[in-house]
Amino acid sequence: MNRAGIPIEEYVCSGHSACPGCGALLVLRYVLKVLGKNTIVTSPACCFTAIAGMFPDTCMEVPLLYNAFETTAASASGIEAALKIKGKKDNTHVVAFAGDGGTADIGLQAISGALEDGHNIIYVCYDNEAYMNTGIQSSSLTPMGATTTTNPIGKEAGWKITPKKNMMDILVAHNIKYAATVNPSYPIDFVKKVEKAKATKGFSYIHAYSVCPTGWRYQPELGLEMGRLATETGAFPLYEVENGKYNITYKKKTKNVLEYYKLQGRFRHLSEDFINDVQAYIDQEWQKLILKEECSKK
Amino acid sequence: MVKKIMTGNLAAAWGAKISRAEVIAAYPITPQTIIVEKLAKFISDGELNAEYLRVESEHSAMAACIATSQTGARTFTATSSQGLALMHEMLHWASGARTPIVMANVNRALAPPWNIWADHTDMMSQRDTGWIQFYAESNQEVLDTIINCYKLCEDRAIQLPAMVGLDAFYLSHTSEIVDIPDQDIADKFLPPYKAFYPLDVEHPLSVGSLAMPHQWYSEFRYKIYKSMEKVIPKLNKIEKEFNKEFGRNYTGSLDLYQVEDAEIILVAVGTVAGTVKDTVDYLRSKGLKVGVIRLRLFRPFPSEELIKALKNASFVGVLDRSFSFGNEGQIFSELKASLYQTNRDPLIKDFIVGIGGRDITTDTVKKIYENCQKCLKNKKIDQEIEWTNIKV
Numbered sequence A: 001m002n003r004a005g006i007p008i009e010e011y012v013c014s015g016h017s018a019c020p021g022c023g024a025l026l027v028l029r030y031v032l033k034v035l036g037k038n039t040i041v042t043s044p045a046c047c048f049t050a051i052a053g054m055f056p057d058t059c060m061e062v063p064l065l066y067n068a069f070e071t072t073a074a075s076a077s078g079i080e081a082a083l084k085i086k087g088k089k090d091n092t093h094v095v096a097f098a099g100d101g102g103t104a105d106i107g108l109q110a111i112s113g114a115l116e117d118g119h120n121i122i123y124v125c126y127d128n129e130a131y132m133n134t135g136i137q138s139s140s141l142t143p144m145g146a147t148t149t150t151n152p153i154g155k156e157a158g159w160k161i162t163p164k165k166n167m168m169d170i171l172v173a174h175n176i177k178y179a180a181t182v183n184p185s186y187p188i189d190f191v192k193k194v195e196k197a198k199a200t201k202g203f204s205y206i207h208a209y210s211v212c213p214t215g216w217r218y219q220p221e222l223g224l225e226m227g228r229l230a231t232e233t234g235a236f237p238l239y240e241v242e243n244g245k246y247n248i249t250y251k252k253k254t255k256n257v258l259e260y261y262k263l264q265g266r267f268r269h270l271s272e273d274f275i276n277d278v279q280a281y282i283d284q285e286w287q288k289l290i291l292k293e294e295c296s297k298k
Numbered sequence B: 001m002v003k004k005i006m007t008g009n010l011a012a013a014w015g016a017k018i019s020r021a022e023v024i025a026a027y028p029i030t031p032q033t034i035i036v037e038k039l040a041k042f043i044s045d046g047e048l049n050a051e052y053l054r055v056e057s058e059h060s061a062m063a064a065c066i067a068t069s070q071t072g073a074r075t076f077t078a079t080s081s082q083g084l085a086l087m088h089e090m091l092h093w094a095s096g097a098r099t100p101i102v103m104a105n106v107n108r109a110l111a112p113p114w115n116i117w118a119d120h121t122d123m124m125s126q127r128d129t130g131w132i133q134f135y136a137e138s139n140q141e142v143l144d145t146i147i148n149c150y151k152l153c154e155d156r157a158i159q160l161p162a163m164v165g166l167d168a169f170y171l172s173h174t175s176e177i178v179d180i181p182d183q184d185i186a187d188k189f190l191p192p193y194k195a196f197y198p199l200d201v202e203h204p205l206s207v208g209s210l211a212m213p214h215q216w217y218s219e220f221r222y223k224i225y226k227s228m229e230k231v232i233p234k235l236n237k238i239e240k241e242f243n244k245e246f247g248r249n250y251t252g253s254l255d256l257y258q259v260e261d262a263e264i265i266l267v268a269v270g271t272v273a274g275t276v277k278d279t280v281d282y283l284r285s286k287g288l289k290v291g292v293i294r295l296r297l298f299r300p301f302p303s304e305e306l307i308k309a310l311k312n313a314s315f316v317g318v319l320d321r322s323f324s325f326g327n328e329g330q331i332f333s334e335l336k337a338s339l340y341q342t343n344r345d346p347l348i349k350d351f352i353v354g355i356g357g358r359d360i361t362t363d364t365v366k367k368i369y370e371n372c373q374k375c376l377k378n379k380k381i382d383q384e385i386e387w388t389n390i391k392v
């Protein structure tokens, strides 16, 4: 444990092939630091599995099961059920680790099923806001205004008009016991939330902000700064929902979204008008979040 | 030993119970539902110590089964038709991951139009997924084959999944007397499952990762091919032991009926073989030299065994209960391919029967034999493919 209370153990070692500055591995490292050695990870087709190592090499020091793109939650439930019947569940954590596409799009049905069926797993979505592994196509978590290879800028405006799907609310609607958003730029908050997920008996969900310099087009060394801006502008608010009660864990929404958007190539084409629309949307969602928190207190 | 009157669906559930399946992940579909309902009941009655995963689709069922098997639990599931089709991606995954999952599949037609009755399109369409495929003729065979499948699939030399087909309604919903093996003897015959490379925090492994063209992908696939080659000899050995322990007389990949001196042999799969056997008895009483071969195993395809069994036949009629559009019935194709490069060249004809559960009566079969006789007399087949009892 270092002075900030973050375990120093590492379960992801060097030798992987992620781009410099990739957020996905940072997210996984923090998650595993908290959960420790007695953890089994299952992960679908996504950047992470492509970079974790080619057979017979691996960067993982805990067991990792590769699964098909849309099956992460089912795969995790399977591991949990088998551990249970073998009498090993009590001291083993099962982690589903998937991208935004594998979570909010193709894998959503399996998540809904596994959550309702009461499985004791920790589902971590690392949200890099597009299908990166296949070359930066839009997902339902690609933010408003971003251009991707399936939202290309042409003669007409081709960027993504619709906002991100609200995964947290979808899971809260399933009466999930614990769900939280995390951001590696706020490691202490991150670790605390994973600890809560670890202590939860039942399905818990961690939605992790995960920078992608390759897909977002910015300098890789700006990753942590990007993360701070995402939260300070309210583009990626930090909060948790415990048994239906909302709790915002970072309240200082002080910056305009332009400060965040202007650093990234994927937003470069946007007009002032559109940025204003994005700002209005973010403000409205922030207000809703505050109301949800207030209602929780009553 | 206890004898009970039960349907094929119950026999499948009993097969999984006697095999002491540890996890069942399944999704309901007509006419399979009773299998999973019964297993859920066994568990809630405390008669089977297993986890039941109430997944939200067949795709997730198979995905979960793969994970449970890789974590080291003996795994069972059941499906049918659309459900099996939805599993397709994961069926490839299960064999690629070398998971010895056993699945009962109630053979049912695919939509549209909607049809819940027997045909083999569902399983034939999964021919190339790397699963061992059995087709049963009786409820007893359903139960016994499931037990045998675990023994076969979990063998170090095999490590592949298997599906056991039972015809919709003809078996799934028809009651027969079934002899339930003694649990004690079954436990000796089939010891607890021990995975060779389970997910284990004490021995962390990354399982199923990326393999580049110049690395190991081809070798992984080659090993499946090699394991499939060992299935038939292994099955023969396992069934010999099974027959001895439980007083049965299974004969491996083929079930031969009156073939030794037969001039005309029909080749069939599943329950229709029973009707054909009855017809053979009748025609034999009239002095005709006819016989039938029932394929118990379709994957791996028992080529050598078939060639041997057909060695005296002058005419082979294949009864296909499925069709590969743009070509012919699947068994017909495979049988012809097996006969190629042997010096045997019997006349051979494909009869497409029982599609979408259309009844195949002894009259239907008699007409087929008559047609074979006529062709044999003319030393020429009238047409290569005949859809029998078609109204258009």
Ligand SMILES: Cc1ncc(C[n+]2csc(CCOP(=O)(O)OP(=O)(O)O)c2C)c(N)n1
Binding pocket: A024, A045, A046, A047, A048, A068, A069, A070, A098, A099, A100, A101, A102, A103, A128, A129, A130, A131, A132, A133, A134, A139
């Ligand atoms: C059934 C299926 N459809 C499509 C794919 C192709 N595919 C692999 S990874 C991927 C995108 C993954 O996106 P995401 O989940 O966001 O993870 P990321 O790569 O961004 O980390 C796609 C579309 C697949 N493997 N399987």
Ligand code: SF4
Binding pocket: A017, A018, A019, A020, A021, A022, A023, A024, A047, A051, A128, A132, A133, A211, A212, A213, A214, A215
């Ligand atoms: S493309 Fe993005 S998510 Fe994928 S490895 Fe590179 S930085 Fe990480």
Ligand SMILES: [Mg+2]
Binding pocket: A099, A100, A101, A126, A127, A128, A129, A130, A131, A132, A139
């Ligand atoms: Mg992504």
